[in-house]
Amino acid sequence: MLPVERTAEGIAIISLTANPSKPRGGVVVLDSWLIDGIASTLDAVASTKPTGIILRSASERVFVAGADLAEIDALDDDALDAYLRRGSEAFARLYQVPCATVALVHRAALGGGLEVAMHCDGIVGTTASAEEKPWRIGLPECGLGICPGWGGTQMLPARIDPALAITQTATGQTNSVNALPAGLFDVAVNAGEDALRAALDWLAANPRSKPRSQPKSINAGLAPTIQSALVTVRETLPATDSAKAILNCVEIGIKSGWQAALAAERKHLVALRHTPSAREKLAQFLKPAS
Numbered sequence: 068m069l070p071v072e073r074t075a076e077g078i079a080i081i082s083l084t085a086n087p088s089k090p091r092g093g094v095v096v097l098d099s100w101l102i103d104g105i106a107s108t109l110d111a112v113a114s115t116k117p118t119g120i121i122l123r124s125a126s127e128r129v130f131v132a133g134a135d136l137a138e139i140d141a142l143d144d145d146a147l148d149a150y151l152r153r154g155s156e157a158f159a160r161l162y163q164v165p166c167a168t169v170a171l172v173h174r175a176a177l178g179g180g181l182e183v184a185m186h187c188d189g190i191v192g193t194t195a196s197a198e199e200k201p202w203r204i205g206l207p208e209c210g211l212g213i214c215p216g217w218g219g220t221q222m223l224p225a226r227i228d229p230a231l232a233i234t235q236t237a238t239g240q241t242n243s244v245n246a247l248p249a250g251l252f253d254v255a256v257n258a259g260e261d262a263l264r265a266a267l268d269w270l271a272a273n274p275r276s277k278p279r280s281q282p283k284s285i286n287a288g289l290a291p292t293i294q295s296a297l298v299t300v301r302e303t304l305p306a307t308d309s310a311k312a313i314l315n316c317v318e319i320g321i322k323s324g325w326q327a328a329l330a331a332e333r334k335h336l337v338a339l340r341h342t343p344s345a346r347e348k349l350a351q352f353l354k355p356a357s
Contacts, residue, residue, distance in 0.1 A: 068104065068107055068108050068111060069081055069082060069083060069084055069104045069105070069108040070082040070084065070125065071108060071111075071112060073117075074267070076118055076119075077116075077117055077118035077119075078117060078118055078119040078120070078121060078267065078270060079112045079115070079117040079119070079120050079121070080120075080121045080123065080263075081108055081109070081112065081120065081121065081122050081123070082123055082124065082125040083095050083101065083104075083105070083122065083123070083124045083125060083126075083130075083131060083183075084101075084104075084125045084126075085125070085126065086098055086100040086101060088100070092128070093125075093126050093127065093128060094126055094128050094129050094132050095124050095125065095126045095129055095130070095131050095132065095180075096131070096132050096133065096134070096135050097131050097132075097133060097134045097135065097154075097178075097179040097180060097183065098134070098135035098138050099135070099138060099150065099153075101131075102153055102154050102157050103153075103157070105157045105158065105160075105183070106153075106156070106157035106160065109157070109160035109161065109164065110160065112164075113160065113164045116166075117164075117166055118166055118270075118274075119166050119167045119168070119169070119270035119274075120161070120164065120166060120167070120168040120169070120187075121168075121169055121170075121171055121263070121266045121267070121270070122161070122168065122169070122170045122171065122183070122184070122187055123170070123171040123173070123263075123266075124171075124172075124173065124174065126174065127174075128174060128175075129174045129175045129176075129180070129202075130170075130172045130173060130174050130175060130176040130180055130184065131176060131177075131179065131180025131181075131183060131184075132175060132177060132180060133177040133178035133179050133180050133207075134178055134179035134180075134216075136211075136349065136352065136353060137353050139340075140340065140349060140353065144337050147336070147337050147340075148333055148334075148337055151216045151217065151332075151333045151336065151337075152333065154179070154216070154217050155217055155218065155329055158182070158183055158186040158217060158218075159186070161183075161186040161187050161282070162186060162187075162188070162278070162279040162280075162281065162282045163278045163279065164278065165275070165276055165277055165278050166274075166275055166276065167188050167189070167270050167273050167274055167275040168186075168187040168188050168189075169187050169188060169189040169190065169191055169253075169266050169269050169270055169273075170183070170184035170185075170187040170189070170190045170191070171191050171192075171262055171263065171266045172184055172190055172191070172192040172193070172204070172252070173192070173193045173262060174193075174202050175202040175203050175204070175244075176192075176204050177203060177204070177205060177206075177207055177241065178206060178207060178208055178215065178219075179215075179216075179217055181204060181205060181206060181219065181223075182206075182215060182217040182218055182219045182222065183217075185218070185219070185222040185223070185226065185282060185283070185284075186218070186222075186282045187282075188273060188275060188279075188282075188283070189253040189254070189269050189270075189273060190251070190252050190253050190254075191252065191253065191254045191255075191256060191262060191265050191266045191269055192204070192244065192247075192251075192252035192254070192255055192256065193244075193255075193256045193257075193258060193260075193262050194244055194245050194255055194256070194257055194258055195244055195245055195258060196258035196259065199258070201243040201244050201245045201246075202243075202244050203241040203242065203243065203244070204241060204242050204243075204244055204247060204251065205235060205240065205241030205242050206219045206223060206235065206236050206239070206241070207239045207240075207241050208236075208239060208309070209236065209237055209238055209239035209307070209309040209310060209313065210238070210239025210240075210348070211239070211345060211348045211349055211352055212307070212308070212309055212339060212340075212342060212344040212345030212346075212347075212348045212349070213309060213336055213339045213340055213345050213349075214236075214309050214312045214313060214316070214332060214335050214336050214339055215236065215332055215336075216332050216333055216336040217329075217332070218282065218284060218325070218328070218329055218332065219236060219332075220236055220313055220316040220317055220320065220328065220332060221284040221285045221316070221317075221320045221325060221328045221329075222282055222283060222284045223235070223236055223251075224285060224289075224293050224296070224317065225283045225284045225285055225286070225289055225293075226250045226251055226283060227248035227249065227250045227251050228248060228249070228250075228296075229289075229292060229293045229296035229297075230296035230299050230300050231248055232248075232296075233293075233296060233297060233300050233304075233313065233314070233317055234300050234303070234304065236313050237300075237304045237305070237307075237309070237310040237313040237314065238304070238305065238310070239309075253269060254266075254269055280325070281324075281325040284320070284325055285317070285320035285321060285324075285325070285328070286324075286325075290321045293317065293320075293321055294321050297314065297317055297318065297321070301314060307344065308339055308342050308344065308345075309339055309344075309345075312335035312336075312339060315331060315335065316328050316331045316332050316335065319331045
């Protein structure tokens with residue numbers, strides 16, 4: 068179980084914490100331990116019928132730095148597919164619970180970390196002060212020759228300009244928190260302001276009492292706009308295996324929906340990590356610091 072606080076109004080505040088067996092200096096990484104913790108904690112919280120859920124990080128350094136790529140890379144193909152399914156099932160609890168959910172993103176949210184946040188109904192994010200180096204927000208997986216595995220190809224185009232979302236996902240480009248595309252954060256809070264209060268206010272203004280079948284993502288209403296964006300950017304993207312995978316996942320999301328797109332992401336991620344480009348980039352990324 069992850070730490071949970073409760074307000075007098077019945078809102079549950081869940082804190083994502085670093086794996087105690089891999090403390091990483093307090094940096095929260097999305098590994099198997101945290102995935103299981105998210106699932107068990109959300110199950111326990113849902114049983115108490117909260118009026119809302121806030122998902123925040125206990126780390127002062129990141130919201131969630133991303134997935135544990137070393138853990139992922141050590142799995143065989145069947146085990147990786149099962150691992151990705153387990154993550155999707157855990158994160159699905161954030162939209163299946165019959166109350167509004169909001170992620171409070173106070174530092175870097177990359178890859179799987181941003182995907183977890185986007186499973187919430189809303190995102191309240193803090194910006195960096197003038198004295199701080201702005202942290203990064205986005206989906207960098209294609210920069211490593213792989214692709215998102217927990218719905219990133221479907222959720223980002225529903226939050227920001229879809230042409231930009233597809234392009235950034237297919238190239239691995241991330242954004243400075245102080246120069247984010249419109250829509251990525253539902254509420255942006257200036258450094259030093261009360262971000263928790265902003266999250267509580269967002270929940271009060273955006274109640275929900277029924278489960279959802281998917282997070283804010285590609286759906287029938289958005290499909291025509293996203294299809295048009297796909298046509299616009301297709302010829303501008305690099306001819307890499309990972310970029311082609313992104314295009315395919317978006318196409319599948321438009322035609323067949325959320326669950327089919329998740330299955331496509333898993334299939335591509337399992338296959339992409341064996342490509343020469345990914346092997347080279349992952350080896351460099353995972354190389355121990357000298």
